[in-house]
Amino acid sequence: MPQPSITIIGAGISGLTAGRVLLKRGIRATIYDKHPPPPSHRNAYGITLYRWAYQHLLPLLEVDEFTFHDKLSTDISRPIHSKTTATQEQASVRAQRARLEYLLREDLDIRWNHKLENIKPTPTGISLIFATPDTTHTTTDILIAADGVHSTVRTALLPNSIPHILPFAVINGKHQVPSSTFGSVFRPAFENAGSSIIETRPSGASNIHLQIALNEIHDDGTASLSWTYSRPAYTDKTDPLHRADRSPDAAREIPEAFFEELGQLRLSGNVEPAFADVFATEKARQDRLLHWLMRSVRVPPASELRRWGEQGILMVGDAVHAQPILGGEAANAGIVDGVEVGEWVGESREELADFYNEERLKRWENGVEGSEKKLDEMHGMWRSTL
Numbered sequence: 001m002p003q004p005s006i007t008i009i010g011a012g013i014s015g016l017t018a019g020r021v022l023l024k025r026g027i028r029a030t031i032y033d034k035h036p037p038p039p040s041h042r043n044a045y046g047i048t049l050y051r052w053a054y055q056h057l058l059p060l061l062e063v064d065e066f067t068f069h070d071k072l073s074t075d076i077s078r079p080i081h082s083k084t085t086a087t088q089e090q091a092s093v094r095a096q097r098a099r100l101e102y103l104l105r106e107d108l109d110i111r112w113n114h115k116l117e118n119i120k121p122t123p124t125g126i127s128l129i130f131a132t133p134d135t136t137h138t139t140t141d142i143l144i145a146a147d148g149v150h151s152t153v154r155t156a157l158l159p160n161s162i163p164h165i166l167p168f169a170v171i172n173g174k175h176q177v178p179s180s181t182f183g184s185v186f187r188p189a190f191e192n193a194g195s196s197i198i199e200t201r202p203s204g205a206s207n208i209h210l211q212i213a214l215n216e217i218h219d220d221g222t223a224s225l226s227w228t229y230s231r232p233a234y235t236d237k238t239d240p241l242h243r244a245d246r247s248p249d250a251a252r253e254i255p256e257a258f259f260e261e262l263g264q265l266r267l268s269g270n271v272e273p274a275f276a277d278v279f280a281t282e283k284a285r286q287d288r289l290l291h292w293l294m295r296s297v298r299v300p301p302a303s304e305l306r307r308w309g310e311q312g313i314l315m316v317g318d319a320v321h322a323q324p325i326l327g328g329e330a331a332n333a334g335i336v337d338g339v340e341v342g343e344w345v346g347e348s349r350e351e352l353a354d355f356y357n358e359e360r361l362k363r364w365e366n367g368v369e370g371s372e373k374k375l376d377e378m379h380g381m382w383r384s385t386l
């Protein structure tokens, strides 16, 4: 019997992982992504990966844990987690996402500049239409939808499942630090924390959360940092920093109210000098700033997922259970999804829809709920579990 054709939409973390699992089994899937081939600086930020997730990547990438850390880690003293033992599932590494995706992509068949526009399951296969200059049309037997939080597949097939915008005002900045300041101010702060992320809630403003993460130390000693300023959105008045309905293009528009809020922060005394340095109003104005929305996607009903599963379509990762960037562990969940869906499809199970078993859906739901709760807790809010 000929192998069924397998298509993956999305060359992100879950789609690439699924592609690698299949390739390891000698099965070549075609992966489509809307973006052009990535330059090295796209996604050049750190993400926290836990051993319970990244351990699945080691055999796929044919590296041991030490090499994995060495190739990917942005941690201040590599390998920072050398003291971890095999029993520590929660051990983590701060990995550069661009480098991870680069390693995962090797030898995969990826068609860049292919934005999926339309999907239609038919009796003879799943019909896919891509927005290319001459409109590419193809059909596939099995489709893995790994197209992220704004998933075109989910939007077309499960229109009631829409991302939920959580009520938080979040500004992200990218900050470059000269080598002398890095050595005197930032390196000690990261080393004291034993991590390449430091966070605090300033005294007198306990629902404001400040975070600074190290993205990269360059060869000349300068460093790239990423920071976030976040707080719950106002509920009693219009919040200029919480623009839930802004267009994607408007993410770069930062209201003056943000700089006024920064000006009111009192960052001295018992917080690390690194915070006073990064969150100084005039310095922040020089940074590359983005207005971030905290989105989550609640797991769609099992019956609906199964209905499409029976037609050969499996949805994974942020497409069906996105977690907010702050408080979330969705890259880890995406790795596990990629491994599990790749193995499920690779086994050529007759009942593809059984991928959506009770245990997996419960795990996804717990992940989304846990991340929303963590986001609350980061801002001094405690959610009742009753």
Ligand SMILES: Cc1cc2nc3c(=O)[nH]c(=O)nc-3n(C[C@H](O)[C@H](O)[C@H](O)COP(=O)(O)OP(=O)(O)OC[C@H]3O[C@@H](n4cnc5c(N)ncnc54)[C@H](O)[C@@H]3O)c2cc1C
Pocket: 009, 010, 011, 012, 013, 014, 015, 032, 033, 034, 035, 045, 046, 047, 048, 049, 114, 115, 116, 117, 146, 147, 148, 149, 150, 151, 152, 316, 317, 318, 319, 323, 325, 328, 329, 330, 331, 332, 333, 334
């Ligand atoms: C700045 C930042 C920091 C983060 N930090 C962490 C962290 O520390 N820890 C953590 O666990 N998670 C973190 N995350 C979240 C994590 O990156 C995502 O949850 C994860 O990438 C989701 O994987 P995915 O494969 O489901 O989707 P994605 O990685 O988003 O991949 C989706 C892919 O689909 C493609 N695509 C979308 N639509 C189409 C279409 N119509 N046609 C073709 N292709 C399409 C996109 O181009 C993209 O390549 C962070 C996210 C961001 C943005």
